[in-house]
Amino acid sequence: MTDVKALVQKTLDSVLFQDKVYSHWQRKAEIPGENPDEYIVYTRDGDSNTYHADNGPLVKSAGVTLRYYYHKNKLETTAGRNLVTTRENTILTAMKATGFFCPDGAFDAGDIDGIGFFASVFEFNFDRVV
């Protein structure tokens, strides 16, 4: 069965690792040389069973919540705001290309951790036959 967590990590690293924007599962870890202004934390939130009406194979749908954190100062310049939008599009495009779907897109959640970083939140799902 597909390891959804590994798939998320691989997908994000393939497009963001080069810019030192690192992705973390559940909580941020300190990594030497990381981009100090941006990082990602993702969590899994459920893996529900889905049956097809035609008695076809069992499909499981894994939920993944992804938070893209960026320093507040990014909003103060056009370049910073553009960078945030570009990152959001990069994340969305890469995840969709891997097979995730995100019907609601990204939304601005604010400084949810009270650390001076804003978060864009994506709620993804990944369906696979088991």
Add this chain to the structure above:
Amino acid sequence: MAKITLDNLDKELKKLLAEYGNTVFEAVNDKGLAAAEKVLVDELKAASPEGETRELKKGWKGSGKKYKMVRFVGNTKTVDDGSGEQIPLTNILEYSTTHGNPFIKQTFESSEGNMTDALVTAVRQELT
């Protein structure tokens, strides 16, 4: 209504079915979704952390009939993020990795059956 003959039976049946469809549509849009919305608001209230002020519990609101065939349920409680900005408390509870206490998505998913039941019951009552 025009006199129904074998020649126009199919047209009249189509018309009747369309009228019935409209009636069901209106029943769902009006009473059905309102009943489902109420279920979700009640269940989110029940699942919300109490806090000292109970403002989160009291802050759940439905959009009502503002939009056709859809309802939105949200919470009005906001808090200071530490730098003077107000952000929805639900964002922190649901998504923060340091102060989180997620319950909203879970409550929505566990309420789906009750919402469906409430919608169907309300539509049936409206049609009888």
